[in-house]
Amino acid sequence: MSPAKSPPSSNNDGRRGYLDWRVSKFIDLFIASNTYISSLDTGIGFVSGVIFAFAIIFGYKTIILVSQTINRKMKKDPNVEAYIKKYGSLAPKRYHSSDIKKMTNSFREKLGEGGFCSVYKGKLEDGRLVAVKVLKLDTIKGNGEEFINEVISISRTSHVNIVSLLGYCYTENRKALIFEFMPNGSLEKFIHKENVSTSGRLAWEKLQEIARGIARGLEYLHRGCNTRILHFDIKPHNILLDEDFCPKISDFGLAKPCPKESAISMVDARGTAGYIAPEVFCRNFGRVSHKSDVYSFGMMILEMVGGRKNIDIAADHSSEMYYPHWVYDRLQQGNNLGLHGVMTSQDNDIAKKMIIIGLWCIQTYPVHRPSMNEVLFMLEGSLDALKIPPKPFIYTPTRSPINLCTAPIL
Known part of the structure; x- marks a missing residue:
């Protein structure tokens, strides 16, 4: 036997x-x-x-x-399981669906909502306030690549100007990310004229400090990490402010790790209309790189200065539709910049400096743009040291490009 x-x-x-x-x-x-x-x-x-x-x-x-059922479930989310196995104790804390419901008090206080997620205020067991980003299940593509991409990207960072990820939940019926709570919300509500009456206009010195903080955060992503991280969605909405208005870069759903000495082929390029670099939209403009984030940063800086969207099809005059061109012409001619809240010569110098830096950042071809290290140097320097750049070609995509171009990342 x-x-x-x-x-x-x-x-x-x-x-x-x-x-x-x-x-x-x-x-x-x-x-x-x-x-x-x-x-x-x-x-x-x-x-x-x-x-x-x-x-x-x-x-x-x-x-x-x-x-067969177990095998299907195991194959459903291979990226998530592989991530947990690879990073082990270094991965952010994983919460169950019931934990998310408890920390948000049954999703009682909603902080905001977008096309892909809802954000709720919550509290951890140790008393810390958190923002819980709950993804809408019908918007999750594939096997959760964007979700795990955000977890991996933020987990690799540790910087005062990068939002901290405290944990996540990934179950069949709930996907959520738990971040440190930012009491002042996004930068967006403090820079647009229509929001100033309720949120209050930030002083020009404070705007400059915020710009420097964002630049430091981006410079860290591009040079400070072991693996360079390209964000691909820098805009006011994705800049969060703590109680002291210290800016923190958030939303890494579109971010891509980019080995500094390797080329990566990027398909399905995405971003937000008005902030997308030309080369992300089409490879004829050049190669996608960290300079693509520089372009988005420049468009955001100009928006901070102008107090309006850079592209406004409802403008009274056609010359005002594209703000970068309008402000460039006034800057070159030495005319009044027509900015709100400029009270002193110091305010005017800060505004002018931010405009010049923003225009350098949005040069049409990546090779003509500064690196974030150079941008930070300009922000911390004097206005007299800056030269007005060439006028950038007009570039106004009306929608986020998806599957329009394949561009190599270097």
Whole structure:
């Protein structure tokens, strides 16, 4: 008699082996039942044997179905499971769906909502306030690449101007990210004229400090990390402000790790209309690189100065539709910049400096733009040291480009 087989360990890697062992045992029983049936005479014993055989077959099929279901679930989110296995204790804390419901008090206080997610105020067990970003399940593409991409990208960072990820939840019925709470919300509500009456206009010195903080955060992503991270969605809405108005870059859903000495092919380029660099939209303008984030930063700086969207199709005059061109012409001619809240010559110098830096950042070709290190140097320097750049070509995409171009990242 051959020795009895023992079942394999039932850890994650052995789950399939364990099921195969159970199926094998059912097959052995099925063969035994056939032998048993053949040895019976007609009558009740034979009927009992047939019923027993059918029970064995039904059990076998049930095990196969369970095995297939588990395998499908394991294949559904390979990126998430691979991430957890790779980073182990270094990964952010993983929460269950019930934990998310508890920390948000059953999603009582909504901080904001977008096309892809809703954000709720929450509190951890240690009393810390958090912002819980709950993704809308019908907007998640593929097997959660964007979600895990955001988790991985932020987990690699540690900087005062990058928002801190405190944990995440990834279950079949809920995907959520838990961030440190930013009491002053996004930069967007402090720079647009229509919001100033309710949120208050920031002083020009404070705007300059915020611009420097964002520049430091981007410079860190481009040079301070072991792997360069390209954000691809720098805009006022994605800059959060703490209680002291210290800016923190958030929303890494579109970010891409980019080895500093390697080229990456980027398909399905995305971003937000009005902030997308030309080369992200089409490779004819150049190669996608960290200079693409510089372009977005420049458009954001000009928006901070102008107090309006850079592209306004409802403007009274066609010359005012594209703000970078309008402000460039006034700057070059030495005319009044027509800015709100400029009270002193110091305010005027700060505004003018930010405009010149913004115009350098949005040069049409990446090679003509400064790096974020150079941008930071200009922001911390004097106005007299700056030269007015060439006028950038007009570039006004009306929508976010998706699948329009394939561009290599260098």
